Amino acid sequence: MVKVDARGDACPLPVVKAKKAIAELNGAGEVEILVDNEIAVQNLTKMAQQKGLVYSAEKLAEREYSVRFTVGKAVPEREEKTEACAPDTRTDTVVVIASDQMGEGAEELGKTLLKAFVFSLTQQDKLPKTILLYNGGAYLTCEGSPMLEDLKALEAEGVEILTCGTCLNFYGLTEKLAVGGVTNMYVIAEKMLGAGNVVKP
Amino acid sequence: MPDGEKIVFCTGGGCTAKLGAGVLSRILEKLPRGEKDPNLLVGYDSRDDAAVYKITEDIALVQTVDFFPPMVDDPYTFGQIAAANALSDVYAMGGEVKTALNLVCFPESMDLNVLGEILCGGAEKVAEAGGILAGGHSIADTGVKYGLSVTGLVDPHHLYANDAGRPGDKLILTKALGVGLICTANRVGEAAPEHLAGAIQSMTTLNKTAAQISRKYAVHAATDVTGFSFLGHLHEMMGGKLACRVDARRVPVLLGAWEAADAFLYTAAGQRNRNHTGPFVRFENVPFAMEEILFDPQTSGGLLLAVAPQDADALEAELKEVGLPAAIVGKILEKEEKQPEITVIF
Numbered sequence: 046m047v048k049v050d051a052r053g054d055a056c057p058l059p060v061v062k063a064k065k066a067i068a069e070l071n072g073a074g075e076v077e078i079l080v081d082n083e084i085a086v087q088n089l090t091k092m093a094q095q096k097g098l099v100y101s102a103e104k105l106a107e108r109e110y111s112v113r114f115t116v117g118k119a120v121p122e123r124e125e126k127t128e129a130c131a132p133d134t135r136t137d138t139v140v141v142i143a144s145d146q147m148g149e150g151a152e153e154l155g156k157t158l159l160k161a162f163v164f165s166l167t168q169q170d171k172l173p174k175t176i177l178l179y180n181g182g183a184y185l186t187c188e189g190s191p192m193l194e195d196l197k198a199l200e201a202e203g204v205e206i207l208t209c210g211t212c213l214n215f216y217g218l219t220e221k222l223a224v225g226g227v228t229n230m231y232v233i234a235e236k237m238l239g240a241g242n243v244v245k246p
Numbered sequence: 247m248p249d250g251e252k253i254v255f256c257t258g259g260g261c262t263a264k265l266g267a268g269v270l271s272r273i274l275e276k277l278p279r280g281e282k283d284p285n286l287l288v289g290y291d292s293r294d295d296a297a298v299y300k301i302t303e304d305i306a307l308v309q310t311v312d313f314f315p316p317m318v319d320d321p322y323t324f325g326q327i328a329a330a331n332a333l334s335d336v337y338a339m340g341g342e343v344k345t346a347l348n349l350v351c352f353p354e355s356m357d358l359n360v361l362g363e364i365l366c367g368g369a370e371k372v373a374e375a376g377g378i379l380a381g382g383h384s385i386a387d388t389g390v391k392y393g394l395s396v397t398g399l400v401d402p403h404h405l406y407a408n409d410a411g412r413p414g415d416k417l418i419l420t421k422a423l424g425v426g427l428i429c430t431a432n433r434v435g436e437a438a439p440e441h442l443a444g445a446i447q448s449m450t451t452l453n454k455t456a457a458q459i460s461r462k463y464a465v466h467a468a469t470d471v472t473g474f475s476f477l478g479h480l481h482e483m484m485g486g487k488l489a490c491r492v493d494a495r496r497v498p499v500l501l502g503a504w505e506a507a508d509a510f511l512y513t514a515a516g517q518r519n520r521n522h523t524g525p526f527v528r529f530e531n532v533p534f535a536m537e538e539i540l541f542d543p544q545t546s547g548g549l550l551l552a553v554a555p556q557d558a559d560a561l562e563a564e565l566k567e568v569g570l571p572a573a574i575v576g577k578i579l580e581k582e583e584k585q586p587e588i589t590v591i592f
Binding site: 055056057058060061064082084085087088091092095096 | 520534
C-alpha cells in the first residue's frame, strides 16, 4: 500500500497528491492518505465517488484522518468503515422479504402485491443497500419466481440480495437459487441491526 | 530578503479564505447587540452585505469592510480584485461609493514595492467607483492581506435588502461563476493561462455598471455572490420564507471552471459551503462538476438580483448589451411545506 502524508496541506493539495499516487500505481492497488481535517476527508471522498473508487475513511486521532482508496480489482479491507466520516451516496436501507406474499388476506392478491412491490423498488431513485429474503421469501430468488428479472435488475444496480441458506435447505431449493447470494442468521441479524431503516412489505 | 528570490505570494486566498457560515453564525448569535436603534436599517440580523444606517429620510450610510489574502500572484491585480470585491457590497445594497480606507497586513521582510503595487491596483478601482481613498491602516503580519473599508450612501427608499424578493420574481446573475475553482487550479499549476485571464477579468470588473442599470428596473432584492457561493447567497436571499428554482444550464460559468471541477480541484471553502447550504438544495440531474461550481466560493462575484417578472427580460438584455455575462437563472417561488428551499434542474 502506498502511503501519502498530506497533513498540513490545504485543499486541493491532498486531492492532487492522492490523484498522483493513484496514477503512479499503474493499475490495481491501495493508497492511503493522511490529512488533518474533515473537510479534506470530504473532498477526497468526493473524488473517490466521482472516480468510482472503493474508499474508506476513519478518524485516527485529533487532527489526524486516514482515507484509503482501493484501485482496480483488489478487495477493500474494511469497507464497512465507510460511514465513519464520509458521506455515503447509497441509502442504508435494508428490505426484508419474509414471505412470498405482501400483507395478509387472499393469497393470490398477496402474491400480486409483492411482485408489484419488487418491481416498484427497481423504479426508485434511491435503492436499498440490501434485500434479505427468508422463510417463504426464499422462493422468490429461485427458479420459477415471478420476480426474478426485477431482482436481477436490482442486483445489477448494486443492491445486495441475500437469501437465508437454512430456508433454502428446508424448502429443498438449494440447487434452484437464481439470483443473489446465500447467507446465515448471523449475517441477517447483523445487516438488520446495522441498517438505517428496515423496510418490510 | 535577497533580491531576485521569488516571493511566495499566493497562498490560496480571496474569498476561499472566508470562515464557514456555520461556524460564524454560532458566534454571532451570542454577541451583545446593545439597544435597538430604529435608524439601523440593516444590521447583521439579516446576514446582509453591508450595514445601513439612516441619517435623514432620504439619506442612509452604507458601511462595509472586506479584506483577504492574495488569490493571484500579481500584486497589482490582487489590489484591483480586493478593492472591487470590497466595493461590491455597497452596490449590492443599491448604494453609491463615497469614501474608502485601505486595510493592509504586510510582512516587514517583504519588498515594499510589492505593497505599492497592491495599493495602486486598489486605488484605481476606488477611483473607477467614483469614491475617494481617504486613508488606511497597516499592520506587520506574517502573510499579505489587503482590502477596504468602504462608506457609501443610499436612499433608504431604494435600498436593496438581500431577502426582500417576491414569489414570481426572476433571478438574474450578472457575472459568471467559477473563479474559486480556476484560482485553485492555478495554484497547483493546472489552469490554462487564458482561463486564469478570464477569471481575473471577471474579478477586476466592478459591479458598478450592473448596479446602475438595475436601478432602472423593479429590483426587489439584491446581494453579491462571494465566499458563500451562488447557492449560499441564494439561500440567504430566500431568508427562510421563500423558495426558488434554478436552471443550471442557464447559469453563466467561466471557461476552465468545469475542467477544474472535473479534475477534483475542490476547495475547502467549497466543501464547507456544501455542508452548510447543501441540506437546503435538491439537485435534479445536475452533473457533479456543476454542483461544485454552484458551491464554488467567489471572489468579487456578480450581483444576484430578484427582479419583477415583467422587467426581467429587458434587464437581462441591457446588462448583456454592456458586455456583462448576465443571465436569468431562475425564479422565486412560494415556500411550500416539505419542498426543498432551492431546486436546481439541469
